[in-house]
Amino acid sequence: MNISMYQASAPRFANMLRNLAALLDKAQAHCEAKKIDPAVMGGMRLIADMFPLTRQVQVACDTSKGAVARLAGVEIPKHEDTEQTFAELKQRIAKTIDFILSVPAEKIDGSEERQVTLRLGGRDVTFTGIQYLLGFAYPNFYFHCTTAYDILRANGVELGKRDYIGSP
Amino acid sequence: MNISMYQASAPRFANMLRNLAALLDKAQAHCEAKKIDPAVMGGMRLIADMFPLTRQVQVACDTSKGAVARLAGVEIPKHEDTEQTFAELKQRIAKTIDFILSVPAEKIDGSEERQVTLRLGGRDVTFTGIQYLLGFAYPNFYFHCTTAYDILRANGVELGKRDYIGSP
Numbered sequence: 091m092n093i094s095m096y097q098a099s100a101p102r103f104a105n106m107l108r109n110l111a112a113l114l115d116k117a118q119a120h121c122e123a124k125k126i127d128p129a130v131m132g133g134m135r136l137i138a139d140m141f142p143l144t145r146q147v148q149v150a151c152d153t154s155k156g157a158v159a160r161l162a163g164v165e166i167p168k169h170e171d172t173e174q175t176f177a178e179l180k181q182r183i184a185k186t187i188d189f190i191l192s193v194p195a196e197k198i199d200g201s202e203e204r205q206v207t208l209r210l211g212g213r214d215v216t217f218t219g220i221q222y223l224l225g226f227a228y229p230n231f232y233f234h235c236t237t238a239y240d241i242l243r244a245n246g247v248e249l250g251k252r253d254y255i256g257s258p
Numbered sequence: 259m260n261i262s263m264y265q266a267s268a269p270r271f272a273n274m275l276r277n278l279a280a281l282l283d284k285a286q287a288h289c290e291a292k293k294i295d296p297a298v299m300g301g302m303r304l305i306a307d308m309f310p311l312t313r314q315v316q317v318a319c320d321t322s323k324g325a326v327a328r329l330a331g332v333e334i335p336k337h338e339d340t341e342q343t344f345a346e347l348k349q350r351i352a353k354t355i356d357f358i359l360s361v362p363a364e365k366i367d368g369s370e371e372r373q374v375t376l377r378l379g380g381r382d383v384t385f386t387g388i389q390y391l392l393g394f395a396y397p398n399f400y401f402h403c404t405t406a407y408d409i410l411r412a413n414g415v416e417l418g419k420r421d422y423i424g425s426p
Binding site: 091092093094095097098102105106136137140199202203211217220221222224225226228229230232233235236237239240243244246251252254255257258 | 259260261262263265266270273274304305308367370371379385388389390392393394396397398400401403404405407408411412414419420422423425426
């Protein structure tokens with residue numbers, strides 16, 4: 091039976107994005123309790139030359155919607171990076187999930203060997219669908235979800251691994 | 259054709275563990291150049307109540323070897339948490355990769371519906387193999403690899419996303 095390309099992509103990204111939204115709920119509650127401007131929290135970084143929280147969330151969204159669209163061979167919806175509040179970041183996540191779950195399974199299934207070409211560091215790199223999903227999209231997606239978590243934890247938001255994992 | 263349970267597990271974990279070892283090489287070079295005691299870098303944390311670098315690497319190893327062993331239905335090898343230097347952490351990674359790649363593909367293939375039971379927060383939780391791999395082992399594994407990266411970056415080691423992604 092194996093794992094279908096659909097099983098390994100859209101519902102998994104959507105599940106994790108829901109967890110990311112729940113992290114932002116806790117971050118918002120923390121900011122309210124501690125009288126922290128949400129825009130300040132959204133601008134926090136682990137170090138000056140890494141992306142801030144807001145951008146980590148945007149890139150987690152873009153990585154997952156890009157993966158689903160590329161595997162399905164449909165156009166990647168363009169979402170402008172204008173979010174300034176937790177509510178707006180959660181809307182960004184919600185519309186990403188809506189897109190991801192709108193793509194029919196049968197468009198993604200069968201994409202194992204489909205060629206996916208990305209522009210990376212100024213040159214075109216071509217992957218097979220499996221290689222792209224497992225070796226590029228997954229590690230990138232989890233990188234940005236985890237770094238969002240790490241930024242919040244490093245700034246005092248009380249989160250635990252259970253918030254990050256959610257319901258597997 | 260789909261993705262086999264083996265394709266989605268052992269070689270993927272091994273690939274990412276190799277990238278993690280390469281991050282440690284850069285960390286070691288940074289410590290040598292800046293006269294930083296490697297034990298100090300190994301003890302760095304993003305915040306006092308998160309694991310330090312050394313433990314992030316150990317848990318990344320344990321998550322991946324545990325996943326491969328549980329899916330294959332073989333005993334999880336016990337590795338003591340005694341590492342103090344970058345060389346020792348890289349040995350830990352190397353023996354984890356050796357174990358992971360020693361498990362035959364045919365033991366892991368077919369584990370989609372195999373029941374995997376973990377003790378979590380004081381109670382037994384049972385997953386199917388797919389759910390365990392995609393919804394629990396993956397996010398945990400990438401969490402610890404990414405947090406190791408984040409700790410190093412936050413402490414001035416010059417790493418880029420390319421080091422983390424390696425060769426997909």
